[in-house]
Amino acid sequence: MKILVCISHVPDTTSKINFTDNNTKFDTSGVQFVINPNDEFGLTRAMWFKEKQGATVDVINVGGPETEPTLRKALAIGADSAIRVNTPATDGFQVAKQLAKIAKDGEYDLIIAGRESLDYNGGMVPGMLAALLNANFVNTCIGLEVEGEKATAIREIDGGKETLTTSFPLVIGTQKGLVEESDLRIPNMRGIMQARKKPLNVVEPVETTTQTSIEKFEKPAPRGAIKLIDADNLDELINLLHNEAKVI
Amino acid sequence: MSVLVYTESEEGKFKKASLEVASYAKEVAQILQTTVTAVTFNTKDASELKNYGVDKVLNITNEKLGNFNAEAYADVLKQAAEKEGSKVVILSQSANSKYVAPLLAVHLNAGYASNVVNLPESADPFMVKRTAFTNKAFSHTKIDTDIKIIGLSNNSFGLRENQGNATAEEFTPTLSEADFSVKVINVDKAKDKVTIADADIVVSGGRGLKGPENWGMIEDLAETLGAALACSKPVSDMGWRPHSEHVGQTGKPVASNLYIAIGISGAIQHLAGVNASKVKVVINNDPEAPFFKAADYGVVGDAFEIVPKLTEKLKEFKAKNA
Numbered sequence: 001m002k003i004l005v006c007i008s009h010v011p012d013t014t015s016k017i018n019f020t021d022n023n024t025k026f027d028t029s030g031v032q033f034v035i036n037p038n039d040e041f042g043l044t045r046a047m048w049f050k051e052k053q054g055a056t057v058d059v060i061n062v063g064g065p066e067t068e069p070t071l072r073k074a075l076a077i078g079a080d081s082a083i084r085v086n087t088p089a090t091d092g093f094q095v096a097k098q099l100a101k102i103a104k105d106g107e108y109d110l111i112i113a114g115r116e117s118l119d120y121n122g123g124m125v126p127g128m129l130a131a132l133l134n135a136n137f138v139n140t141c142i143g144l145e146v147e148g149e150k151a152t153a154i155r156e157i158d159g160g161k162e163t164l165t166t167s168f169p170l171v172i173g174t175q176k177g178l179v180e181e182s183d184l185r186i187p188n189m190r191g192i193m194q195a196r197k198k199p200l201n202v203v204e205p206v207e208t209t210t211q212t213s214i215e216k217f218e219k220p221a222p223r224g225a226i227k228l229i230d231a232d233n234l235d236e237l238i239n240l241l242h243n244e245a246k247v248i
Numbered sequence: 249m250s251v252l253v254y255t256e257s258e259e260g261k262f263k264k265a266s267l268e269v270a271s272y273a274k275e276v277a278q279i280l281q282t283t284v285t286a287v288t289f290n291t292k293d294a295s296e297l298k299n300y301g302v303d304k305v306l307n308i309t310n311e312k313l314g315n316f317n318a319e320a321y322a323d324v325l326k327q328a329a330e331k332e333g334s335k336v337v338i339l340s341q342s343a344n345s346k347y348v349a350p351l352l353a354v355h356l357n358a359g360y361a362s363n364v365v366n367l368p369e370s371a372d373p374f375m376v377k378r379t380a381f382t383n384k385a386f387s388h389t390k391i392d393t394d395i396k397i398i399g400l401s402n403n404s405f406g407l408r409e410n411q412g413n414a415t416a417e418e419f420t421p422t423l424s425e426a427d428f429s430v431k432v433i434n435v436d437k438a439k440d441k442v443t444i445a446d447a448d449i450v451v452s453g454g455r456g457l458k459g460p461e462n463w464g465m466i467e468d469l470a471e472t473l474g475a476a477l478a479c480s481k482p483v484s485d486m487g488w489r490p491h492s493e494h495v496g497q498t499g500k501p502v503a504s505n506l507y508i509a510i511g512i513s514g515a516i517q518h519l520a521g522v523n524a525s526k527v528k529v530v531i532n533n534d535p536e537a538p539f540f541k542a543a544d545y546g547v548v549g550d551a552f553e554i555v556p557k558l559t560e561k562l563k564e565f566k567a568k569n570a
């Protein structure tokens with residue numbers, strides 16, 4: 001089984017979000033970048049397939065040279081090799097197109113991506129990738145077992161879950177729940193040393209178009225001061241929620 | 249030219265998010281000077297959509313589409329959009345809509361903007377405002393393609409009544425074998441339970457509640473308010489509550505009208521995921537907890553005393569206002 005894990009390189013969850021160039025660019029100064037948490041769950045599951053079922057696991061990012069430390073981290077966690085498509089990510093469709101080219105040429109059976117990236121929040125790359133590849137697709141995937149060419153997946157739905165069966169080639173959009181939190185791996189010294197020797201192949205992008213463009217960013221308006229209510233005066237809280245906020 | 253909207257229903261009843269996307273589609277149609285066509289699956293009675301400005305309903309009756317199936321539904325929506333000559337397709341951000349939208353985008357060669365929170369700011373160029381960086385910012389995004397797909401953030405627009413005809417028509421799309429290559433073999437879903445995605449009110453508990461055995465009072469409060477239950481990340485990591493209740497930047501997003509946080513400190517990752525809620529109430533015994541800087545109303549004190557009291561008072565209030 002050949003697995004490709006899509007890795008989005010995103011600001012650490014504690015990052016302050018600011019913009020430069022007249023609010024058109026994300027301000028990366030002082031920002032730590034990490035593997036998108038949803039992709040980390042996917043990568044961890046891929047490691048399980050590698051260790052238990054002999055899968056090979058490659059990781060991929062579409063982005064500039066600044067994303068390489070994130071790919072190296074994925075190698076240190078245990079991926080066999082990494083691919084960086086050398087072009088800035090501009091929109092979901094453009095990223096999906098680049099990924100589709102590599103996925104197709106590499107004849108991957110299973111492509112694991114995150115349900116959503118923490119920065120762009122598109123929730124679109126895995127689905128678009130599946131459609132471009134004519135592959136099967138399971139989104140919000142919280143369980144995956146593979147037997148030969150057949151896969152059984154669990155998908156989170158609003159208010160419950162669903163079990164699905166399908167086959168390769170398969171793309172999943174995954175999230176928390178695919179593996180236990182305690183199974184996530186922190187790269188150890190040996191992993192980091194090995195990662196330095198593993199291949200990180202830089203490939204040039206294919207020609208593609210974009211469908212959307214971000215014209216400007218905006219920060220949420222600062223909020224008004226909180227109203228504190230005395231713990232002995234909960235009637236007042238109910239009154240405010242009913243008459244002022246009008247939410248009950 | 250009609251604006252196409254996918255309206256989800258469950259056991260014949262439209263979801264609130266469906267009425268919201270219909271309301272939104274109506275106002276988009278007014279901007280574009282056209283009508284609204286809703287697509288429904290296996291609904292016998294779509295007349296409710298009349299009140300939200302839907303002009304025409306294309307209903308698909310097909311047993312094979314009894315369970316949601318993303319590939320097949322995307323194929324149907326594509327054919328419906330072609331039939332109507334739609335340039336704008338609107339969906340909610342329910343789990344199913346988020347699943348189908350990117351597939352549809354590729355099939356229609358359409359640009360897709362998810363998590364949209366406002367009416368288009370202009371029609372030409374077609375500009376929408378969407379959330380980015382998990383609610384820490386917004387982006388003004390331009391869709392350049394001829395056909396545009398909008399995923400409307402749940403609860404960002406609200407329901408707006410508008411009279412339409414909702415003239416129903418049966419629509420028979422052509423389905424292929426390939427549409428069913430992902431098969432649902434089991435659905436495990438709690439009936440009559442309010443989900444976080446659809447809830448007006450969400451009651452959420454954190455590590456301050458000390459253990460799963462103390463959730464009874466949280467459930468009582470939620471039941472009194474008709475609210476969905478949620479929790480902070482450590483609470484689900486420790487197995488006190490199911491993962492499906494974990495909200496925040498790495499959990500589910502919350503965009504309810506009212507979010508009540510009990511024994512939750514208000515870490516940046518938690519706040520990012522719940523910030524889109526309109527009104528936030530925090531109950532915490534530490535006046536320095538960061539959540540007090542992010543909420544609208546706060547009570548400083550012991551949750552074990554406050555929550556049962558609040559529930560009692562709410563019951564009285566409900567009885568009086570029923």
Ligand SMILES: Cc1cc2nc3c(=O)[nH]c(=O)nc-3n(C[C@H](O)[C@H](O)[C@H](O)COP(=O)(O)OP(=O)(O)OC[C@H]3O[C@@H](n4cnc5c(N)ncnc54)[C@H](O)[C@@H]3O)c2cc1C
Pocket residue numbers: 013037453454455456457479480481482483494495496497498499510511512513514515516517518521531532533534537549550551552
């Ligand atoms: C990569 C990453 C992603 C993350 N994603 C998320 C996420 O999506 N969602 C999320 O929630 N967290 C997330 N976190 C975790 C986050 O940083 C916090 O650790 C977490 O939100 C804290 O949960 P808590 O508020 O329940 O617990 P605590 O921080 O321990 O807070 C408990 C609170 O309860 C109060 N308290 C104690 N006793 C009482 C009492 N008797 N009555 C009233 N109040 C009481 C305390 O004063 C305290 O403020 C993430 C962290 C990382 C590193």
Ligand SMILES: Nc1ncnc2c1ncn2[C@@H]1O[C@H](COP(=O)(O)O)[C@@H](O)[C@H]1O
Pocket residue numbers: 006007008009036038039060061062063089092095112113114115116117118120121122123124125126
């Ligand atoms: N630039 C990128 N390179 C590689 N994978 C990506 C990239 N952007 C997004 N992805 C993958 O697609 C998922 C969803 O991203 P998005 O559609 O932006 O929310 C991410 O979790 C990644 O797995």
